Amino acid sequence: MVPLDYYLFLSGVLFAIGVVGVVIRRNLIVILMSIELMLNAVNLTFIAFARSLGSMEGQVIVFFVMTVAAAEAVIGLAIIISIFRHRQTLDPQEMQLLRW
């Protein structure tokens, strides 16, 4: 059986990749994908703990997270499409209207 530490390490690495992607990438779609990656890293942690502790709560929460992630992807992509229609770009650095 694979030890719990391995799952946690993998999930941490995936989460870090997601965070860095959100902060540094210049494309809104990639940023959205990075968010999905972070969510899935969290899911992995839940599953791993649920398995190792022999509890079902973690697995239940994962279903909630997946549902929310699906909804979020739908709305997020819709917003991105309408932004693109207005501005012909997806670079967040071009979207700095709301500032001093």
Added chain:
Amino acid sequence: MEESILLRFIPLIPFFAAALNIFFGQRWGRKRAGLLACAAVGLAFLLSLWAVSVLPPGGAIKDSVFTWIESEPFRADFAFRVDALTAVMLLAITGVGFLIHVYSLGYMGHDEGMIRYFAYLNLFIFFMLLLVMADNLLLLFVGWEGVGLCSYLLIGFWHQDHTNTIAGNKAFVVNRIGDFGFLLGLLFLFWEMGRQGVWTLDIGQLQQSAHLLSSEKAVVITLLLFFGATGKSAQIPLYVWLPDAMQGPTPVSALIHAATMVTAGVYMTARLHFLYSMAPQTLAVIATVGALTAFFAATIALAQNDIKRVLAYSTVSQLGYMFLAVGVGAFSAAVFHLFTHAFFKACLFLCAGSVIHALEGEQDMRNMGGLKSFLPATYWTYFIAALAISGAPLTAGFFSKDQILWQAFASTRGSVGFWFIAWLTAGLTAFYMFRQFFLVFHGPCRVREPVRTKIHESPRVMTVPLAVLALGSVFAGWVGAPEFMWGSPWQRWLEPVFGAQGQAAHGEVSAEWLLMSLTFAIAALGFFLAYLGYGRGAGVPERISSWPAFNWLARKYYVDEMYDLILVRPFTRCAAWMAQSFDPKFIDGVVNGVAGRVLGSSLFWRQVQTGNVQHYLFGFLAGALVILAYYLYA
């Protein structure tokens, strides 16, 4: 102590009359407004008479309207209280006040602002009644400030003329200076009594627990309160406003000088006699100030040429007499002189008003003379009042002044020095009164031509009050005759208030006779000198007015100029510096400086808000990491 709900109407009727005249006077017209004002004071007078008649001997009547301030353990009621002392004041204020109101109907009948005038006049009476009827010092202070306000309004009544408004301002400011001392005294008294466990300003309770105060504290408190009295009652050093108060309409001068306002200080010291008699040092100060003021003001009055200014300085001088009496512990004599003075001074001022009215505003006595045949009623009433103030035998002034002189001489606190000054002043009084008398009514007529043909006696509405006041000038004093003549009901009336300390020191009858004759002698001498100087010859004697001493007196010892130099100018200069340098440079500098700093730093820090979502996210991440690190390692 009896209760009566009617008492509250004595001050409230004039108050409501004033309010009605302010709101509806224009609609009703001048005549009805004037009649309403007179009727209100007349009604207050009748109520006062009723209050005096039902006053239980030695007792008091009380009327608690409502609880004004309640803050345990302190409590102040809006309550009125009438005892023997208040009753006397009530009669003087409403009685003389009523006559002045009636007189004003004639005097102010042609004035544009007559309605406003009567509203102020009623308000004045209201505040004065509040002052004398208050059963605690807080309410007394309300009346105290109120009469100050009304005097300001009435002195500057003809505000189109700038000098009048300046005189009004001066009266108000000088009074405020005195009031500051009064307020300090009040607070100190309140605090010190509180430290003894008696949190009260109620006069009756104060009297019961006054013995808790130590003598030094009583001296400080009474000195501060007396400073307030020097402002209201025009004593050295704050007397300067009273002569300038002559800028107001003449009946107002009569009201201020006789019935209201200036009597407030004397009344206050008499009301708080239990405090004052605990402080012998204060009494000594009061007697000295009173005697000096009496003499000083009388000398100034010798050389004035304005008909009203002579009377103004005469008032200051007579008030000095009253404070001299207070200072030697003869409170009853002081209030007696206040009472008789109300009659003859009101009469004198109203006579002066009648003369001014007849001469269409002329006030300079050098342009009068020979008015005896034109104004017979004014002439005779003036003559009686002048006799009374000079202390001619059997007139009101004779009895009251004689009592003060006797007390100054024979009381345990009195001395020959006090008596001598007061005695000299009696001679000066007779001199300046009859100097005025001869200048105005005798000799050739010096009135300027266009006015001369139109001189007329005043209408009945003005001469009848004069006649009533003249009668009072003679008979008001008869209630206070010395013991060896027919005794003094006055003394017995006020004895429950002042107790034994108000009692005259009774000496040898022969000594009293001697002093009385001496007083009469110097008054007669004053009269004779006035006759020699002004009554015999024709016109204004040039040789007297060209003396340097005369000029010195005519310029009032340059006291106003000295105050101007020492106090007023440095103060205004300081105020100007504050307004033109300190305020724009320092105050505005601080405010604008703070604003500038805030603006500068915000210009820098606002650059943090870039509008780039990823920058915010980075900050979010860094913050989350810091918190995480804190919980992991701290």
